[in-house]
Amino acid sequence: MNSxxxxxxxxxxxxxxxxxxxNLGTALAMMDKKVVLIDxxxxxxxxxxxxxxxNRIVFDIVDVxxxxxxxxxxxxxxxxxxxxxLLPAAQTKEKTAVTPHxxxxxxxxxxxxxxxxxxxxxxxxxxGFKNAIAGADSAIVVATPEVSSVRDxxxxxxxxxxxxxADSRLIINRIRPKMVKKGDMMDITDIIDILSIELLGVVPExxxxxxxxxxxxxxVLGNVSRAGEAYRRIARRxxxxxVPLYSLDESSNLMTxxxxxxxxxx
Amino acid sequence: xxxxxxxTRLFSKEAAGSKEVARERLRLVLxxxxxxxxxELIAALKEDLIRVIQQYMDIDVESLLVNxxxxxxxxxxxxxxxxxxxxxxxxx
Numbered sequence: 611m612n613s614x615x616x617x618x619x620x621x622x623x624x625x626x627x628x629x630x631x632x633n634l635g636t637a638l639a640m641m642d643k644k645v646v647l648i649d650x651x652x653x654x655x656x657x658x659x660x661x662x663x664x665n666r667i668v669f670d671i672v673d674v675x676x677x678x679x680x681x682x683x684x685x686x687x688x689x690x691x692x693x694x695x696l697l698p699a700a701q702t703k704e705k706t707a708v709t710p711h712x713x714x715x716x717x718x719x720x721x722x723x724x725x726x727x728x729x730x731x732x733x734x735x736x737x738g739f740k741n742a743i744a745g746a747d748s749a750i751v752v753a754t755p756e757v758s759s760v761r762d763x764x765x766x767x768x769x770x771x772x773x774x775x776a777d778s779r780l781i782i783n784r785i786r787p788k789m790v791k792k793g794d795m796m797d798i799t800d801i802i803d804i805l806s807i808e809l810l811g812v813v814p815e816x817x818x819x820x821x822x823x824x825x826x827x828x829x830v831l832g833n834v835s836r837a838g839e840a841y842r843r844i845a846r847r848x849x850x851x852x853v854p855l856y857s858l859d860e861s862s863n864l865m866t867x868x869x870x871x872x873x874x875x876x
Numbered sequence: 877x878x879x880x881x882x883x884t885r886l887f888s889k890e891a892a893g894s895k896e897v898a899r900e901r902l903r904l905v906l907x908x909x910x911x912x913x914x915x916e917l918i919a920a921l922k923e924d925l926i927r928v929i930q931q932y933m934d935i936d937v938e939s940l941l942v943n944x945x946x947x948x949x950x951x952x953x954x955x956x957x958x959x960x961x962x963x964x965x966x967x968x
Binding site: 761764792 | 896905909910
């Protein structure tokens with residue numbers, strides 16, 4: 611299988627790029643894919659803490675592109691999955707410490723070793739964004755069902771197209787089925803109509819994400835999280851499987867939740 | 877507070893919920909956002925326009941204006957091109 615470079619981006623901050631990167635990367639690794647996660651948010655790194663790997667950082671992405679260490683030395687191997695690594699961002703440098711050209715070389719080098727290179731993009735549309743998309747084959751745009759997030763997603767999709775990344779797909783994150791039912795939150799069709807982009811998946815709002823981030827264990831690792839289940843489905847869709855979207859009705863149904871706890875429901 | 881909310885919902889026009897408002901506001905703001913094109917694009921368009929029109933007319937290049945303008949929910953390309961004189965040769 612050819613390796614794929616996926617950039618997870620959104621424009622707006624706080625919509626769940628890092629959570630999405632961590633969960634999709636982990637879900638792909640659970641399906642025996644070789645995965646490397648790259649944090650490109652230089653100065654504000656976070657993927658390391660979400661993954662629970664913050665104590666093992668020695669070198670970072672800036673060290674690699676400046677030749678202070680070898681690429682392999684900077685990759686942190688995840689203890690839960692042998693086939694998953696993290697390349698952390700630098701915390702004390704500027705975004706300009708890496709150029710799009712260097713990013714492209716870096717991702718190309720990683721293609722030889724991994725099936726999936728998941729690039730976690732910083733918020734904004736400046737250099738950090740340009741770096742993150744430089745080596746990408748396709749983009750995953752994350753948006754929440756809010757006016758500000760959808761507006762920024764529209765801008766990002768335009769910029770991705772301008773950069774030659776035409777086949778971007780959308781993840782609608784943190785949707786609240788009850789609010790959608792009441793007509794107080796835009797639903798999937800509303801957002802897809804506005805953005806005219808292919809839908810990759812839907813992730814419900816889920817308190818489990820806070821808990822799993824507290825612990826540094828991506829939600830896909832457990833069985834109780836609705837968001838985790840949604841991310842596992844998205845990972846399967848990335849692999850080309852035809853998996854139905856995460857059903858939002860099901861998520862609010864007490865019986866299904868109970869069944870899932872007992873591992874009876876899929 | 878909950879009761880008040882209930883009654884406002886019951887009697888207001890927005891009984892359908894606030895998502896319709898969100899959708900409409902997004903639609904309008906995106907029309908504007910998408911019409912904001914880079915100055916480079918406008919400059920390139922201007923040059924091409926000048927080149928084509930100069931084949932037919934003598935125009936005042938200095939005071940030529942090309943702009944995108946928004947009107948409610950549509951966008952128009954407005955070009956103001958002062959003509960100095962028409963060329964005889966191409967009066968076909």
